[in-house]
Amino acid sequence: MQAQTRPLRIGIAGLGAVGKKLAETLDAGMDGLVLSAVAVRDTAKAQATLGHLKQMPVLTDIAGLAELCDVVVECAPGALLPAIARPVLEQGKTVVVLSSGALLTNMDLIEVAKAHGGTISVPTGALLGLDAVCAAAEGEIQSVRMVTRKPVKGLLGAKYLVDNNIQIEGITEPVQIFKGSPREAAVGFAANLNVAVALSLAGIGPDRTTLEVWADPTVDKNTHNIEVVSDAALFSMQIQNIPTENPKTGRITAQSVIATLRKMRAPLRVGT
Numbered sequence: 001m002q003a004q005t006r007p008l009r010i011g012i013a014g015l016g017a018v019g020k021k022l023a024e025t026l027d028a029g030m031d032g033l034v035l036s037a038v039a040v041r042d043t044a045k046a047q048a049t050l051g052h053l054k055q056m057p058v059l060t061d062i063a064g065l066a067e068l069c070d071v072v073v074e075c076a077p078g079a080l081l082p083a084i085a086r087p088v089l090e091q092g093k094t095v096v097v098l099s100s101g102a103l104l105t106n107m108d109l110i111e112v113a114k115a116h117g118g119t120i121s122v123p124t125g126a127l128l129g130l131d132a133v134c135a136a137a138e139g140e141i142q143s144v145r146m147v148t149r150k151p152v153k154g155l156l157g158a159k160y161l162v163d164n165n166i167q168i169e170g171i172t173e174p175v176q177i178f179k180g181s182p183r184e185a186a187v188g189f190a191a192n193l194n195v196a197v198a199l200s201l202a203g204i205g206p207d208r209t210t211l212e213v214w215a216d217p218t219v220d221k222n223t224h225n226i227e228v229v230s231d232a233a234l235f236s237m238q239i240q241n242i243p244t245e246n247p248k249t250g251r252i253t254a255q256s257v258i259a260t261l262r263k264m265r266a267p268l269r270v271g272t
Ligand SMILES: NC(=O)C1=CN([C@@H]2O[C@H](COP(=O)(O)OP(=O)(O)OC[C@H]3O[C@@H](n4cnc5c(N)ncnc54)[C@H](OP(=O)(O)O)[C@@H]3O)[C@@H](O)[C@H]2O)C=CC1
Pocket: 013, 014, 015, 016, 017, 018, 019, 039, 040, 041, 042, 062, 074, 075, 076, 077, 078, 080, 097, 098, 099, 100, 124, 125, 126, 127, 190, 191, 192, 194, 195, 198, 246, 248, 249, 250, 253
């Protein structure tokens, strides 16, 4: 059998907290992967951000990525998801989606992927244990409960808070600001709770999964607690995410994408 020799060409859509880390890691060298292109809206700003790379990728716009790449990582605002994903999927390629909340209002992308042989990959991102949740979903899951606690600055500006006139600046003790489903949270907390949607897609869906969100001035990390009850296993998980320069996004998010990409070309693949 022929060995795979051509490196997978990776594209990045969005050069924020996640995209920059991803670009630097790919540029430093990853087996079988090469950074080909980055979609930005301000080329001069991107040139300054990436000026220290050994090899400057092609700087393009969102529409330019599909042609230049085999795999595109979406790490942009969720509203851009269809514009980023559709052309990639129409070419039968892979899009790695971080704005997983936006998938719920763009489920037609799954049909596009199916029709053209493309793939939508949702990494574990800022969460943990989606391997166990996927495995449990092969049997019967009775319940999935998630409780998120974030420092105030990780929640400021969320649509849900604005729409409901909920003030969290200056609170001195934890306040529950939301109780509902990941489907509702994807609308009200588009940039804060993609993790809840990813969890729901791995398990029992965005309507049956339950979610509480707390604004918590006593924590300095984005903290997610998850409890799963299934016929195969009962499990509890917690992750405390150290924020990046974007207080809404944990450092582990970019590393989760890096691990996902590495696996695409690895001869040994560990984890579901
Ligand atoms: N699934 C998960 O576990 C997680 C998902 N996320 C999600 O991942 C995404 C990326 O997060 P993060 O890196 O922190 O976000 P940032 O806000 O730091 O970066 C987003 C980037 O997208 C860029 N952008 C905006 N519009 C365009 C456009 N038209 N063309 C090209 N680029 C554009 C912005 O550019 P500019 O600099 O010009 O404004 C910005 O650099 C977010 O949607 C976030 O909610 C985050 C954490 C965890």
